[in-house]
Amino acid sequence: MAILVTGASGQFGRAAAERLLAKVPPHELILTTRTPEKLVDLASRGAQVRRADFDDAASLPAAFEGADRMLLISTARVGTRVSQHRNAIEAAKRVGVRHIVYTSVLGAAAPDNPAIVKLDHRATEEILEASGVAWTFLRDSQYSEAVAMAMAPVDIMTGRHISNTGEGRVAFVSRDDCVDCAVAILTTPGHENRAYDLTGPELFTYRQVAELISELAQVPVEYVPVDDEGMFAHFDSLGVPRHASDDPAQGPIPWCSTDMVSFARAIREGFFDVKTDHVERITGHPPRTLREVLLAYRPTWPRPPARG
Ligand SMILES: NC(=O)c1ccc[n+]([C@@H]2O[C@H](COP(=O)([O-])OP(=O)(O)OC[C@H]3O[C@@H](n4cnc5c(N)ncnc54)[C@H](OP(=O)(O)O)[C@@H]3O)[C@@H](O)[C@H]2O)c1
Known part of the structure; x- marks a missing residue:
């Protein structure tokens, strides 16, 4: 009756593995990853660590053997990852996995949602719905950690927050709360x-996000609204690729401006203007606020440059 976590060396996967180790006997935890050497510490605590790469379909049944429930962590290759997820689902079904919990995205089922991430996630959800295996979809809002780790340092260093989200709102969720939900469900x-x-727990515009970063970092941050073309031009100027690839010959950069610009457009058009009590209902604790997460990461932020 083992629980399997795929992508267990990633941020979501490792956190889920750690929390599951506190709840289930270690030998009942199977952790798969492309890089088992990153999980030697968890193997030494008794978890079964196995190599699995969703691009290598033939290897997956052996890697998944013995699993009863599975946390399927979506891979990072936005736009071309459905085949990876299909390989994982088919292998899981073949070895008798009875329940798959999948990390999806808010708005995955909204037909007009322009965020390109929605396409991969909904296609994967449909494969799961048709699979005959029980499923649970975790449709995560945008992670607070993305604001804390990726956006805040840039805002602090540049004094500007450039965005095509307009006045659209997001109830940012902590990845840790999504992990807690996954563990509870499993x-x-x-x-x-x-x-x-x-x-x-709270809806924010990105203008308000910039104000919050400014307050917590004690540095001016100007909010600079732009349209989609302006946002593409900004990412182009930074050398961000338009399309995702995890092919080393092309980067490797598994993220891209088409993803980020279309995601922000979805926010602008209201597809992320959703606030629920699902985290608290599933975990029994209230979700962390954006302020709490930013404060936790504040010690990692850079010092702002002196501006004349
Ligand atoms: N809602 C949001 O705001 C938001 C933000 C960021 C990401 N996400 C989604 O949530 C997922 C987990 O986030 P994270 O922060 O943990 O990302 P991360 O640390 O970058 O992890 C990427 C994950 O993808 C797995 N992966 C990549 N290629 C794979 C392959 N060929 N076969 C099997 N697994 C593969 C990795 O597993 P190994 O390296 O262990 O093999 C790892 O678990 C992301 O992949 C993305 O789909 C959502």
Whole structure:
């Protein structure tokens, strides 16, 4: 009756593995990853660590053997990852996995949602729905950690927050809360064939996000609204590729401006203007606020440059 976590060396996967180790006997935890050497510490605590790459379909059944429930962590190659997810689902089904919990995105089922990430996630959800294996979709809002780790340092260093989100709002959710939900769902009954919208407790515009970063960092941050073309031009000027690739010959950069610009457009058009109580209902604790997450990461932020 083992629980399997795929992508267990990633940020979501490792956090889920750590929390599951506190709840289940270690030998009942199977951790798969492309890089088992990153998980030697968890193997030494008794977890079964196995190599698995979703691009290598033939190897997956052996890697998944013995699993009963599975946390399928979406891969990072936005736009071309459905085949990877299909390989994983087919292998899981073949070895008798009964329940797959999948990390999706808020708005995955909204037909007009322009965020390109939605296409991969909804296609994967449909494969799961047709698979005959029980499923749970974690439709995560935008992670607070993305603001804390990726956006805040840039805002602090440049004094500007450039965005094509307009006045659209997001209830940022902590990735840690999404991990807590995944762990609760994998270890308690009653979540089969349900989709949850995992959000934080407050809706913010990006103008308000810039104000919050400015307040916490004690540095001016000007909010600079731009349209989609302006946002593409900005990313182009930074050398960000338009399309994602994890092919080393092309980068490797598994993220791209088409993803980020279309995601922000979805925010502008209201597809992320959603706030639910699903985190608290699933985990029994309230979701972390954006302020809490930013404060936790504040010690890692750079010192602002002197401006004349
Ligand atoms: N809602 C949001 O705001 C938001 C933000 C960021 C990401 N996400 C999604 O959430 C996922 C997890 O986030 P994270 O922060 O943990 O990202 P991360 O640390 O970059 O991890 C990427 C994950 O993809 C797995 N992966 C990549 N290629 C794979 C392959 N060929 N076969 C099997 N697994 C593969 C990695 O597994 P190994 O390296 O261990 O093999 C790892 O678990 C992301 O991949 C993305 O889909 C959502």
